[in-house]
Structures are given as C-alpha cells and as structure tokens.
Amino acid sequence: MHRHLSVLNGPNLNMLGLREPELYGSTTLEHIAADCTRMGTELGFDVFFGQTNAEHELVEWVHDAFRRDASVVINPAAYSFGSVALLDALRMLRTPIVEVHITNIQARDAVHQHSLISTVSRAVIAGAGAYGYELAIRVVDRVLREGRV
Template sequence: MTRKLYLLNGPNLDMLGQREPELYGTTTLKDIEAQSARIADEVGFELEFAQSNAEHEIIGWLHDAHYDGAAVVINPAGLSFQSVPVLDALRILSIPIVEIHLTNIHARDEAHRHSIMSTVATTVIAGAGAFGYELAIRAADRLAADRATA
C-alpha cells in the first residue's frame, strides 16, 4: 500500500524567489517541489504537491487528504493567522500534520507571530527556509510510521 503525503502551500507562495527575497530567499516553489518530490520518493511517499491563493482550494485538498488517509505538510502562509475555515479542515484530520514556515514567524511582529494552525499541528517547523520542507517531509514520515506502529 502506497503512503500518500499532501504538501500544501498557501497564498503568495507561488511568488517565492521574486517576493521579498531578503526575507524568503531566492528559491522558487518549483525548486521546492522538485526537492520535495525527491525526498518524498526516498522515504516512500506518493506526493501531492499543490499551491493556491484560494482558501477554498486548500480546504478541498485537506478533505482529500482526510479521505486518502494521507499525512499533511502545510505552509498556510498568510492564512496562518486568521483562517478559521482552514483550521476547521485541519481539525478533521486524524493523521500527522506538519506545519511549516520559511521564516521564523515567532520572531515577527505581533500580528504575524501566532499561527492558529499550530493549535492542531502535530509539529511545527519554522525558520529553516526552503530546507524546512525536507525536514517537514522527514518529520511526516517518522510521525506516520510511529502512528502505524502504535
């Protein structure tokens, strides 16, 4: 049986490499997708990689992950701080959820320091830049394996 991993990216992450490179770096989302596909294959995940600027699409993919029994890595981006609908969709999941942020959101201004998604995430990775995606996939792999043997 193939294990599935949904790696979901929120608003404006399609602009990585162009948007505030001093903050987010020069790596593009396409670069992250290619690296993520290699790591997912290495650890035995079938990868569903997606990005949307539309909240409802992310919610639909979270529902798909629920039905597939898939692990989830999510960079909710700007939705992190106020999107109750995405939070509610994450609450449906009974599988590992890894929340990821390119920057250390805990060091940001007060309005962008507290992700409401963290309240349901199994673990949070923040501040490792694009490398954080590799860490997140490996964390999802370990968490899914631990859950399968529990």
C-alpha cells in the same frame, strides 16, 4: 502499503524567489516542489504538491487528504493567522500534520506571530528556509514509522 502525503501551500508562495528575497530567500516554489516530490518518493510516499491563493481550494485539498488518509505538510502562509475554515478542515485529519514557515514567525511583527494552524499540528518548523519542507517530510515519515500518529 503506499503512503500518501499532501504538501500544501497558501497565498503568495508562488512568488518565492521574486518576493522579498531578503526575507524568503531566492529558492522558488518549483524548486521546493521538486525537492519535496523527490524526497517523499524516496521515503515511500505518493506526493501531491499544491499552491493556491484561494482559501476554498486549500480547504478542498485538505478534504482530499482526509479522503485519501494522507498526511499533510502545510505552509498556510497568511491563512495561518486567521483562517478558521482551514483550521476546521485540518481538525478532521487522522494523520500527522506538520506546519512549515520559511521565516521564523515568532521573530516577525505581532500579526505574524500566532498561528491558528499550530494548534492542530504535530510539529511546527519555522525559520529553516526552504529546508524546512525537507525537515517536515522527515517528521511525518518518522511519526508514521514509529506509529505515533
């Protein structure tokens, strides 16, 4: 049985490596995509990796994950803190959702501390930098292998 994994990224993450490197590091989203695809494939996942600055496109990708019965690793970025549309779409999933943040959002300003998406996530990985994506994929793999969906 082939497993499906969608690694979804919200607004401004296309600017990683250029945008505030003191906060987000120098790793680019292209590098993260390559690492996620490699690791996901090694663990037996068919991987879709996407980034968008458009909320409606992110919601459509979640709908696609629902139709494909795909697990989701998501860095919703700014949509973490105010997108009820994204939250409602993620609620549909019957598969593991793991939320990733490159920075520790709990150590950020008040606007960036409360993620709506965390309420539907199996796990939240924050502050591990780009490595957080690898950890998130490993969590999804472990949850599925142990049958704890």
